[in-house]
Amino acid sequence: MTARNFLLVGLTGGIATGKSTVSAMFRARGCIVIDADILAREVVEPGQPAYERIVAAFGPRVVAPDGALDRKALGSIVFADPQRRKELEAITHPEIRARFAARLAELTEQGFDGIVIFDAAVMIESGNYKNMDRMVVVTADAEAQVRRQRERDGASVEAATRRIASQMPLAEKVKLADHVIDNAGAREATAARVAEVHEALLEDLAARRR
Numbered sequence: 102m103t104a105r106n107f108l109l110v111g112l113t114g115g116i117a118t119g120k121s122t123v124s125a126m127f128r129a130r131g132c133i134v135i136d137a138d139i140l141a142r143e144v145v146e147p148g149q150p151a152y153e154r155i156v157a158a159f160g161p162r163v164v165a166p167d168g169a170l171d172r173k174a175l176g177s178i179v180f181a182d183p184q185r186r187k188e189l190e191a192i193t194h195p196e197i198r199a200r201f202a203a204r205l206a207e208l209t210e211q212g213f214d215g216i217v218i219f220d221a222a223v224m225i226e227s228g229n230y231k232n233m234d235r236m237v238v239v240t241a242d243a244e245a246q247v248r249r250q251r252e253r254d255g256a257s258v259e260a261a262t263r264r265i266a267s268q269m270p271l272a273e274k275v276k277l278a279d280h281v282i283d284n285a286g287a288r289e290a291t292a293a294r295v296a297e298v299h300e301a302l303l304e305d306l307a308a309r310r311r
């Protein structure tokens with residue numbers, strides 16, 4: 102097995118702090134982005150092994166008329182029942198991990214020597230941050246997190262506040278960060294900070310080659 106020549110960078114944050122926004126900025130700068138949400142969607146596509154196992158475990162009520170998985174129906178089942186959530190994750194998580202590993206193997210094989218951003222919401226909670234070369238955490242103040250959830254998701258102040266409270270505190274995530282990107286202000290300020298962090302990551306990559 103050949104060693105990888107790229108820097109693997111974990112990107113996380115809190116709800117509506119701007120992780121997707123920052124990840125798009127890194128992509129625009131030429132980084133390769135692997136999105137955990139997309140991997141999670143791919144592994145449950147019809148024809149994938151996880152699809153069959155989920156339908157067997159949860160029944161036809163989680164299948165939409167077009168044959169795809171009804172993620173909303175599945176979501177409401179596991180949201181209400183932690184045991185069922187565990188059952189679902191026991192099916193999907195190994196598949197997601199395998200897909201992620203396959204993507205990294207492909208990039209290694211190709212000799213990719215830039216920055217790979219792994220965009221994942223619960224990377225710190227899951228312990229997967231330990232597999233990253235560097236960690237970047239996107240922050241915003243709670244007020245902005247509430248405002249942006251209201252604008253994006255139509256959430257009430259109460260629901261938005263509850264979601265923030267149900268997550269691991271941002272301050273805990275920041276402790277594990279090599280770089281913090283504060284996205285409480287204007288997008289332009291965030292883009293400038295992303296450029297700085299990108300430079301620092303490229304520098305780390307170059308230092309590793311020396």
Ligand code: ADP
Nearest residue numbers: 116117118119120121122249253284286287288
């Ligand atoms: P996350 O991926 O962390 O949940 P998003 O990147 O989706 O967060 O951002 C949450 C919402 O806030 C989105 O609707 C996004 O367009 C908006 N947003 C993100 N950053 C800013 C910013 N700096 N100023 C204003 N709105 C922003």
